Amino acid sequence: MGTNKRYGDRLTELSLERQANGGRRPLVLPKEAHGPDRMLMQKPGIPVWAWVTWDDGTTERIATIAQSWNDRVVDVRVPGGWAIVWRSAVTHRSHAEN
Secondary structure, three states, X not given: OOOOHXXXXXXXXXXXXXXXXXXXXEOOOOHHHHOOOOOEEEEEEEEEEEEEEEOOOOXXXXXXXXXXXXXXXXEEEEOOEEEEEEHHHEEEOOOOXX
């Protein structure tokens, strides 16, 4: 039986990202926090600053990409994956900002 190379490559990528981030994982808001409105998706994503809380209790502001959002929450790229954060924790940034 064969293996799915893309799946294995993605797992390796996530593992390396987590190692680079000290093994931390972002805390994600539960589905109930998303509210009734559908998430709007943007491709390519929009550059933003986002406050992310990690499983070790630290919170930091990171330069990232918002991929989808609604009136309550935003789905942002973080080291090791994605996080759903409150919309008020996200602000726009220019492509030139780091």
